[in-house]
Amino acid sequence: MTDQIPSEPSANAASNQGIVTRRRALMMGAITASAVVSIKPALAQTAGSVLNCEIPVPGNNAAGGYIAADGSVVSADTPGAFPPAGRNFSGEEVRQAMNGRTLPGTSYDQSEAYVNYIRRLQAGQSGFTCYASLQMPR
Amino acid sequence: MAEMHQIRLQIGPAAFRIASAWRQPLDQLAALYRDYPAPSDHMVDFTVRLEPDKPWRRYIRPSVHIGGDFWLPDAAPLPLAQGLLAAEMGMNLQMALGWRRHLLLHASSVEKDGRALIMTGLSGSGKSTLSAMLAQKGWRFMGDEFALLNLDTGDIAPFPRLISLKNQAIRAMQTVAPADRFGPEMTDTPKGDIRHLVPPKAAIDRMGEPARPALLLFPRFGHDPELRDMGQAEIFVRLTQASTNYVALGEAGFRALTRFVDQVPTRAMDYQSIEQAEELIESLWSPSP
Amino acid sequence: MISDAHILVRALREPASVERLDGGQWSELISIARAESLIGSLAHRLADVPVPDRVRAVLQDAIGAHDLARQQALWEADCARRALAGYPGKIVLMKGTAYVAANLAAGVGRSIGDLDIMVARDDLPIVESALLDAGWEWVKPDPYDDRYYRDHMHELPPLIHRERDRMIDVHHTILPLTAGPTPDAQAILDSAIALGNGLYVMAPTDMVLHSIAHLFADGDLAGGLRNLWDINLLLRHFSEADEEFWTELDVRAKTHGLGREKERALRLAARLYDTPVYRFSAGQTEFADYLYIRRLLARDGYGRETRKLIRFAFYVRSHWLRMPPLMLARHLWTKWRKGGKPVG
Amino acid sequence: MSDQNFRQSTMTPKYRAGPKDDLIWHGLDSMTLLFHRPSGITHMLADPAPALLEVMDSTLLTAGEIATRLQARFDVEPGADTDDIISARLEELAALGLIAREAG
Numbered sequence: 001m002t003d004q005i006p007s008e009p010s011a012n013a014a015s016n017q018g019i020v021t022r023r024r025a026l027m028m029g030a031i032t033a034s035a036v037v038s039i040k041p042a043l044a045q046t047a048g049s050v051l052n053c054e055i056p057v058p059g060n061n062a063a064g065g066y067i068a069a070d071g072s073v074v075s076a077d078t079p080g081a082f083p084p085a086g087r088n089f090s091g092e093e094v095r096q097a098m099n100g101r102t103l104p105g106t107s108y109d110q111s112e113a114y115v116n117y118i119r120r121l122q123a124g125q126s127g128f129t130c131y132a133s134l135q136m137p138r
Numbered sequence: 139m140a141e142m143h144q145i146r147l148q149i150g151p152a153a154f155r156i157a158s159a160w161r162q163p164l165d166q167l168a169a170l171y172r173d174y175p176a177p178s179d180h181m182v183d184f185t186v187r188l189e190p191d192k193p194w195r196r197y198i199r200p201s202v203h204i205g206g207d208f209w210l211p212d213a214a215p216l217p218l219a220q221g222l223l224a225a226e227m228g229m230n231l232q233m234a235l236g237w238r239r240h241l242l243l244h245a246s247s248v249e250k251d252g253r254a255l256i257m258t259g260l261s262g263s264g265k266s267t268l269s270a271m272l273a274q275k276g277w278r279f280m281g282d283e284f285a286l287l288n289l290d291t292g293d294i295a296p297f298p299r300l301i302s303l304k305n306q307a308i309r310a311m312q313t314v315a316p317a318d319r320f321g322p323e324m325t326d327t328p329k330g331d332i333r334h335l336v337p338p339k340a341a342i343d344r345m346g347e348p349a350r351p352a353l354l355l356f357p358r359f360g361h362d363p364e365l366r367d368m369g370q371a372e373i374f375v376r377l378t379q380a381s382t383n384y385v386a387l388g389e390a391g392f393r394a395l396t397r398f399v400d401q402v403p404t405r406a407m408d409y410q411s412i413e414q415a416e417e418l419i420e421s422l423w424s425p426s427p
Numbered sequence: 428m429i430s431d432a433h434i435l436v437r438a439l440r441e442p443a444s445v446e447r448l449d450g451g452q453w454s455e456l457i458s459i460a461r462a463e464s465l466i467g468s469l470a471h472r473l474a475d476v477p478v479p480d481r482v483r484a485v486l487q488d489a490i491g492a493h494d495l496a497r498q499q500a501l502w503e504a505d506c507a508r509r510a511l512a513g514y515p516g517k518i519v520l521m522k523g524t525a526y527v528a529a530n531l532a533a534g535v536g537r538s539i540g541d542l543d544i545m546v547a548r549d550d551l552p553i554v555e556s557a558l559l560d561a562g563w564e565w566v567k568p569d570p571y572d573d574r575y576y577r578d579h580m581h582e583l584p585p586l587i588h589r590e591r592d593r594m595i596d597v598h599h600t601i602l603p604l605t606a607g608p609t610p611d612a613q614a615i616l617d618s619a620i621a622l623g624n625g626l627y628v629m630a631p632t633d634m635v636l637h638s639i640a641h642l643f644a645d646g647d648l649a650g651g652l653r654n655l656w657d658i659n660l661l662l663r664h665f666s667e668a669d670e671e672f673w674t675e676l677d678v679r680a681k682t683h684g685l686g687r688e689k690e691r692a693l694r695l696a697a698r699l700y701d702t703p704v705y706r707f708s709a710g711q712t713e714f715a716d717y718l719y720i721r722r723l724l725a726r727d728g729y730g731r732e733t734r735k736l737i738r739f740a741f742y743v744r745s746h747w748l749r750m751p752p753l754m755l756a757r758h759l760w761t762k763w764r765k766g767g768k769p770v771g
Numbered sequence: 772m773s774d775q776n777f778r779q780s781t782m783t784p785k786y787r788a789g790p791k792d793d794l795i796w797h798g799l800d801s802m803t804l805l806f807h808r809p810s811g812i813t814h815m816l817a818d819p820a821p822a823l824l825e826v827m828d829s830t831l832l833t834a835g836e837i838a839t840r841l842q843a844r845f846d847v848e849p850g851a852d853t854d855d856i857i858s859a860r861l862e863e864l865a866a867l868g869l870i871a872r873e874a875g
Contacts, residue, residue, distance in 0.1 A: 026845040027818040031852060031859045035820040036867060038590065039378045039813040041385040054214040090214060090328060122566060122587055130212040142729055153481065155454050157729045180450030181481040185458045187729055207461040207730060238488040370799035371815065378813070385811070388495050389795070392806040392813055396797045495811060502810040506868060513874075562866070591812075 054088040059126030071116025150297040153177035158188040163221030186228035191215040204228045208235035234382035240286035244380045247285040248277035253352035254294040264359035267307040279341040293348035298341045300334040308333045354404040361408035429728035455728030462730040467493035467536030500524045500539040510561030519545040525628040533660040541594040548599035601637045608684030631665040632679035639692040647742035651723045659700040673705035788827035834858040
């Protein structure tokens with residue numbers, strides 16, 4: 001058995017005809033093991049390295065909402081929920097908080113809840129590009 | 139509408155107009171970019187705007203919002219004392235989001251014998267300091283932030299903007315570079331202490347001259363000196379993540395980057411000092427073909 | 428320094444006018460065009476006009492960027508088509524995606540962000556669940572916003588695809604339910620035209636009227652110059668193709684309750700872009716037209732928004748239009764109590 | 772892989788490849804790059820995904836028929852769940868829009 005793949009670099013690697021058709025062994029992998037990785041834009045690195053950034057908790061689209069322990073945005077009368085953070089957190093503060101420090105001016109539980117909120121951010125929400133930049137390996 | 143001051147700068151193939159509500163950052167730019175040619179006929183590719191975060195922030199604890207033709211959400215304002223940094227970030231941002239004439243790699247690059255050494259890695263890898271140091275030791279400095287890969291020829295074009303020195307690198311460079319080429323020291327920026335260094339005159343004079351890529355390194359500072367081979371798949375993926383416009387360039391980006399990965403020898407390099415790095419690089423740098 | 432966006436309007440209307448620009452004016456024109464999301468349209472308009480080399484390179488970059496946007500928009504529409512393959516109703520593409528899918532001049536160089544589609548209101552739940560099954564997720568976690576959308580808006584809360592990071596807006600009509608006019612959504616679906624790949628676009632008159640509704644009712648005329656440019660190109664194309672077009676447009680505008688909006692859009696397009704509109708379809712000039720034009724051109728040579736007061740007036744007005752006064756007060760109050768600035 | 776995909780796969784869906792010109796292949800040492808022109812997306816494929824795309828064409832085929840073609844051209848690693856793996860990979864490629872899928 002070899003590790004060869006059907007379209008291993010041929011003499012003309014850039015050509016569209018690089019598929020080798022000789023009979024060879026094929027690794028099948030496991031059912032649950034995905035066989036495709038798609039390349040995504042590296043916007044995150046752009047935000048992180050050419051710009052300092054900050055994350056509002058919660059973002060504009062949920063302004064004024066309270067933050068539950070699991071990071072969801074809830075109404076102000078929800079038991080155990082924390083009020084909106086009075087200030088935006090910088091990327092660096094959030095990175096440290098994800099490594100165990102608390103966010104400035106917050107209690108331990110409050111910081112956990114805010115970090116959970118930040119973890120749940122998705123593209124299109126304020127703070128997402130900044131959060132994504134923290135995900136890049138260092 | 140409040141008035142703006144402006145200055146135009148040419149860096150490598152790109153020309154910028156920097157407009158600012160305050161004079162100070164522009165005066166600093168003018169001094170540091172004094173050796174650079176002005177864009178011909180005032181023609182520019184991008185406009186950067188440095189504006190007060192809120193109207194009253196023009197005067198009271200002035201804070202600079204980075205805007206311009208291209209911008210990103212989530213940008214935090216900087217104090218006016220860091221206005222120079224804001225201008226540099228603004229220019230980088232225009233390149234990262236708007237430039238399409240090359241594949242942009244977050245990498246530093248230096249040249250010798252018409253061939254380019256490209257160093258990429260995340261912040262802390264030392265790629266910027268390495269390029270600045272090598273520029274004092276016989277290499278031509280091409281850029282410490284972006285390496286511009288030509289989509290047709292595969293050459294690297296220089297983008298020799300000011301070298302952005304951080305923390306310990308400031309002290310290290312002060313021992314080897316002339317004092318009159320340093321900008322103001324900015325402390326407590328979001329990236330620590332920062333001081334800009336004007337690249338050597340030769341780098342500026344030859345900023346229109348491309349070079350053939352000959353070696354790609356992924357440096358990592360602070361580990362025992364070592365060179366390691368890397369798999370092509372890993373190199374490719376890391377370069378897509380080091381590129382700000384790979385996806386935006388579509389098929390042209392794919393063709394340029396696959397050719398680059400096929401043709402350019404690549405190593406991961408661990409090092410603890412500039413001398414070690416030089417030695418490792420020399421061991422890989424083959425004589426002219 | 429240029430103090431408004433007239434230079435951009437003139438360049439779009441008469442491309443030859445740019446031959447007189449100096450380097451500084453070119454920089455200003457480019458900043459304004461980028462800020463108004465019209466740089467791609469401008470680049471195509473100036474394709475045959477001699478321009479300085481650096482400007483040509485900037486315009487070429489814009490053409491490249493918009494070629495990619497066009498391709499991604501068509502792909503995103505195709506992804507939605509595949510996700511909704513089992514849905515028997517019509518899926519109508521809207522705005523930019525529709526213009527490129529139907530190969531209209533209005534799609535050339537146009538910036539396209541989210542995918543907008545329209546389906547029958549009764550079918551929203553099945554469309555929603557099919558999209559959720561295919562990898563789209565809710566963007567907003569906020570229950571107030573969610574209820575607001577569902578009760579009052581003309582679309583589902585936005586969804587984003589978890590792999591591709593692209594948003595989709597699913598509409599069931601072309602204006603918020605609370606807005607004054609109530610367009611006939613069923614009529615739009617009934618007349619929609621098949622593209623041949625299983626997707627639909629609106630019939631010409633509906634497409635123009637949606638573009639007009641979008642110009643006046645969505646937001647505070649933000650992006651207005653671009654929307655009006657769409658309208659200009661659509662009007663030129665459809666009126667040349669069909670001499671009954673103006674009559675049909677008048678009739679259809681009445682059906683949708685958009686008669687006044689149509690008249691104003693025609694006047695503004697004729698005024699700014701020299702659109703050859705049929706005079707009797709455009710109504711009488713009003714003083715307010717002047718305010719609209721002041722607002723549309725409020726952009727300086729650095730690309731900054733200018734004329735804050737008139738911008739604010741249009742912002743308040745846009746909310747007034749979308750909601751009855753009592754609801755507007757409630758909306759602003761809720762937003763205010765939550766400590767955020769009002770969001771569109 | 773969601774429950775729904777398994778449910779669908781019991782209805783013997785059929786698959787076919789898009790135009791060959793939509794794809795640009797490039798071999799790396801351990802994987803295969805695929806640039807998909809209609810989407811502008813670069814995919815990195817591990818076995819057996821490139822082989823599946825290689826044996827498919829514009830004919831609508833079931834997973835079983837594709838498995839037969841695969842075995843004719845390759846030494847397929849023996850294993851009881853080969854058919855399930857092929858179905859799972861086909862669903863993955865279909866979800867990315869790299870192949871077309873029609874319910875059976």
